[in-house]
Amino acid sequence: MNRPIWLGLGFAPLVALAAVATGCDYSSREPDVVSPGTFSPGRGPMPGTGRNTAAASPREAADRAAILDSSIELIRNSVLHPGGDNFGRATQQLNQYFEGTPGPSYRLESDARDFLAEQLPPEMLRDLESPMWSPRGDARHLEDCMLYSSVAGRIGGTGDDLERARRVFDWMVEQVQLVPAGWLGSRQLPQVPARPYDVLLRGMATESEGFWSERAWLFMELCRQLNIDVGLLTYTRGNVLKPRIQAGPGADQADSQQVIPWVCAALVDDKAYLFDARLGMAIPGPGGRGVATLADALADPSILERMDLPGQHSYGTSRASLISSPTKIGVLMDSSQGFFSPKMKLLQGELVGKNRTVLYRNPAQQRDHFAKVLGDRLGEVRLWSTPLQVEQELFRNPQFVDSTKQSLTFFSSDYPLIYARIKQLRGDLEGALGEYISFRLIKDVPLVSERNKAKSPQAQAGGRQEPIRTIPAEVQKGLDLYATHYMGLAQLERNNLGSARDMFEQVLTMAAEPDPTQPFYVAFRWGADANLGRVYEGLGDAPLAIRHYARANRSDPSWQRHGNLLRARDLVWRRPFAPGAGRPAAATVNAAAR
Known part of the structure; x- marks a missing residue:
């Protein structure tokens, strides 16, 4: 049994559970x-x-x-x-x-x-x-x-x-x-x-x-x-x-x-x-x-x-x-x-x-x-x-x-990221890309609640006096990286490999090498490298695909590193007469990782 x-x-088993608010807002416990x-x-x-x-x-x-x-x-x-x-x-x-x-x-x-x-x-x-x-x-x-x-x-x-x-x-x-x-x-x-x-x-x-x-x-x-x-x-x-x-x-x-x-x-x-x-x-x-x-x-x-x-x-x-x-x-x-x-x-x-x-x-x-x-x-x-x-x-x-x-800090209903991401997940990739562009790498983006107030009848009638609150700079920095990475994912899904490559390359430029002292969103650097491996594999450029797969998770202790190295090794095995093929596959992958 x-x-x-x-x-x-x-x-213990629970009978009466508290409520959770809609979306990703878990604040309500009434x-x-x-x-x-x-x-x-x-x-x-x-x-x-x-x-x-x-x-x-x-x-x-x-x-x-x-x-x-x-x-x-x-x-x-x-x-x-x-x-x-x-x-x-x-x-x-x-x-x-x-x-x-x-x-x-x-x-x-x-x-x-x-x-x-x-x-x-x-x-x-x-x-x-x-x-x-x-x-x-x-x-x-x-x-x-x-x-x-x-x-x-x-x-x-x-x-x-x-x-x-x-x-x-x-x-x-x-x-x-x-x-x-x-x-x-x-x-x-x-x-x-x-x-x-x-x-x-x-x-x-x-x-x-x-x-x-x-x-x-x-x-x-x-x-x-x-x-x-x-x-x-x-x-x-x-x-x-x-x-x-x-x-x-x-x-x-x-x-x-x-x-x-x-x-x-x-x-x-x-x-x-x-x-x-x-x-x-x-x-x-x-x-x-x-x-x-x-x-x-x-x-x-x-x-x-x-x-x-x-x-x-x-x-x-x-x-x-x-x-x-x-x-x-x-x-x-x-x-x-x-x-x-x-x-x-x-x-x-x-x-x-x-x-x-x-x-x-x-x-x-x-x-x-x-x-x-x-x-x-x-x-x-x-x-x-x-x-x-x-x-x-x-x-x-x-x-x-x-x-x-x-x-889920960056998916607050007061930030525009969640609305773009939901569109992306539901398949409206064009709409999502437009949403990301509307706030990515832009200073003083108004909070969503402020934008909604601006559309109210009172604001339209000129009754609003207080200054407009904007997204804090540190938050905007994280939103920029999220938006750049997600734009790359949207282009990858659309099979626009050139555009996807450009966005993932920007992620590598924007994100520091991940370590525990950095904001958690810099982990997208690992994902960008791995997805660049997929992009170059799709473009038929095996050497660059191997390079990105092999270096993707150099500082990542997760199992994904093992999977990326297996992908790199398999590419080496598929091209036995490529430069470096005279060495064992593992050695070739190690060289690429460095």
Whole structure:
């Protein structure tokens, strides 16, 4: 039987969680107030809910469609209109929309309940089955999923699922720079794990030893929108008792040294394809081609041996270590609660067209999918505690909230960066570039609140007397670097390689060599070098690509350095008659790194 996940989180189960404001503003901790509308469960099915559609008149169907569209738009636009009650109004409308839905529709399916009951306390299960839509967790889940859906649908595109997963993974690696654990902290507040929505905004993530895997979590969420199941594979070293899996920094070290979180496995056509979010690359298949499956790695020692950098750094995981794992291959699944809620299943069935979004996944069916694919190599399939911990800490722990806000300093609603970044993530690249240009490298940019005041009727009538407040110079310096880097990413996504190169070169000029005494945003220097490697590889200039890959993370202790050096080495191997090819590949890479 699975050990209850909440026993490993270090805090008691929470029933009443505090509210979080819209967008990336986590300042509100007031009790959640639900606007119920005229909701009264159990009266009978509401026309148009998929159970009694024929009974709905055209007027009723149109009214209900308008209610649903309005609620979705309120949530989608909440981040662009901070300070309002978008979440409250949206959930009131959702309560109205589902008014009269039979009570049994809100019950967990029996297999899902059995699986979750082994790991979650009864209070959490009751909360999942609540018929009431709340601004607290439900609207947040919708907002998150709509952003993930926008990214995954645009980047994944069409084609077979493996290719779509590869596109999403590669985009994520380009967009989200790895930083060492603690990099986004300060003397006053430590860095804490972040949810994927915030990772996308800030373009920085941590993949540390243990279970702090922000890019892995983001990959799970993006692939979910493609209906691809992804889990974090683990194995154990030595003969150990059944481990306690605990999330994030501060995890029990005895367990962490034995339970090894390894790579993401994406299930496609009954095969588990391996993507290493730490290295920022898929594990190459036999002969260095395609993406390796778990079966490949278990059958052929060279698959994982190829991931070593002889004389520099060992990959650490081998075929032998996987086969000798006393607990076989474990799987950690996303524990974000919204995906288990029957309410989300009901709403998912109602969303069509541009609003179509994956909101729900039966966890027992996901477990069974992993069992089918991994077969007799499968150990335990359980919920990954990190997502649940992050969600709950954001609603209960003021210091955790403050640490999260600290990493999002430049995404205040009073600065223009967040509005441009949201446009970029939603695919409006032209609009985002225009927004970045409007404030990048410009002095005395007014605060957004000041711009809004200037548009008010009183200001237009000449009633404003006080001076206009502008963005502080130190903040503007950070915004300039963010905007320059994000403009490079936008051009990279558009495949405008020359423009992308120019912007990333500017990042190298603007950002000092990263070290703990510098502002955390200088880490974009590492990302710019790595993306310049991709640019020059796309332009067919292998020597310059090797140079940038090899030097990208000279001062970065994260696993991304290992991945970049593997890319450089593979380019050397592909060009055996290029200058310097007479030396071993590792020596060539070392020379480039210097």
